[in-house]
Amino acid sequence: QVHLVQSGAEVKPPGASVKLSCKTSGYTFTNNYVHWVRQAPGQGLEWMAMIYPQDGSTSYAQRFQGRVTMTSDTSASTVYLELNSLTAEDTALYYCARDNSAFDYWGRGTLVTVSS
Amino acid sequence: DIVMTQTPLSLPVTLGQPASISCRSSQSLVYRDGNTYLSWLHQRPGQPPRLLIYKISNRFSGVPDRFSGSGAGTDFTLRISRVEAEDVGVYYCMRATQPSWAFGPGTRVEIK
Numbered sequence: 270q271v272h273l274v275q276s277g278a279e280v281k282p283p284g285a286s287v288k289l290s291c292k293t294s295g296y297t298f299t300n301n302y303v304h305w306v307r308q309a310p311g312q313g314l315e316w317m318a319m320i321y322p323q324d325g326s327t328s329y330a331q332r333f334q335g336r337v338t339m340t341s342d343t344s345a346s347t348v349y350l351e352l353n354s355l356t357a358e359d360t361a362l363y364y365c366a367r368d369n370s371a372f373d374y375w376g377r378g379t380l381v382t383v384s385s
Numbered sequence: 386d387i388v389m390t391q392t393p394l395s396l397p398v399t400l401g402q403p404a405s406i407s408c409r410s411s412q413s414l415v416y417r418d419g420n421t422y423l424s425w426l427h428q429r430p431g432q433p434p435r436l437l438i439y440k441i442s443n444r445f446s447g448v449p450d451r452f453s454g455s456g457a458g459t460d461f462t463l464r465i466s467r468v469e470a471e472d473v474g475v476y477y478c479m480r481a482t483q484p485s486w487a488f489g490p491g492t493r494v495e496i497k
Contacts, residue, residue, distance in 0.1 A: 304486065314426075314434065314477055316486040330485060331386070364433055371424040371439035371481050378433055 271295040273303075273365050273376035280382045281355050288351040289379050291365030298346040299323040302368035305339060305350045307361040308378075319368070320348055355383045387412050387480055389489035397497045398468045406492045408461040408478030415458065422481040425454055425463045428491075429474040438463065439481070470496065 276290040291303065305317040319328045322341040329337055338351045348365060363379045366372040388411040398404045414421045425438040436445040438454035441461060451466040465472055473496060478489040 306488075313475075313491045314428075314479075314488040316479075316488060319486070328484060368481070370420075370422060371436055371445070372426070372434070372479070373436045373439070373445060375433040375435070 271367060271374040273367060273374055275363075275365060275376040275379045278380040278382070280384065282385050283356055283383055285355050285383075286351060286353045287355060287381055288349055289363055289365075289381070290347055290349050291376050292345065292347045293367065294346060296367070298341075298343060303341070303348045304366050304368055304372065305348075306364045306366055306372070308364070309358075309361040312361075317363075318350060322348070352381075355381075357383050359383050386485060387414075387487055389478055389480060389487050391476075391478060391489040391492050394490060394492055396492055396494045398465075398472075398494055399497050400470060401467050404465045404468050404472075404494065406463045406476055406478075406494075408456075408463070408489050410459045410461075410480060413458045414480055414482075416482045421457065423454075423456065423461050424479045424481045425452075426477045426479065427472075427474055428477065429471075434477065437476075468494075468496075 272294045274292045279287050299322045302319050304319045307315050318339040320339045327339050336353050341348045360383045365376045367374045390409050392407045423441050426434040428434040442454045453464045455462050475491040475493050477491050480487045
């Protein structure tokens with residue numbers, strides 16, 4: 270059974286960085302892309318980043334280029350998202366999702382609050 | 386970038402009646418491998434999204450057969466044959482391929 274377990278909530282001041290984790294299980298980690306998607310309060314879904322754990326290749330949404338880094342640890346079947354230079358607009362629920370020709374399994378989300 | 390739009394953005398429905406949501410992309414979603422990676426997801430309040438339909442018309446495991454998807458190229462439709470109370474929430478279409486994945490704005494379904 271596929272599971273994606275995300276790290277706990279974070280509170281950060283403006284200008285700080287945050288690193289989120291998403292531990293996967295129940296499938297061969299290197300076979301599928303994994304994505305990060307965020308959802309600001311009361312808003313829709315926004316795709317942020319993708320990684321292919323087999324070779325570490327990544328793709329980022331243009332609006333986050335230069336501010337986001339997605340990495341993976343194949344020994345731990347875990348992906349990470351680091352977001353820098355946080356502002357209040359980064360306050361959101363961050364989801365990881367497995368890609369199997371569609372986003373078929375999702376984590377429960379990690380709430381990131383940016384506040385002074 | 387490809388832009389995904391949905392209509393309507395709000396959809397009051399009657400229990401037991403059909404409902405449909407349209408999704409349009411600014412460019413064809415046919416990928417170089419010949420497949421069209423258009424998905425539909427459903428999000429209930431306080432929950433992560435869940436996959437309903439992938440590659441236009443394929444129901445994901447466990448999805449009731451009252452949900453169906455259709456379309457081609459740039460125009461797609463999600464249909465619910467008979468709305469049930471558990472179907473409330475927000476429905477998103479999404480482009481699920483490189484180089485940039487994209488979601489529609491969402492359609493909020495509520496019971497009249």
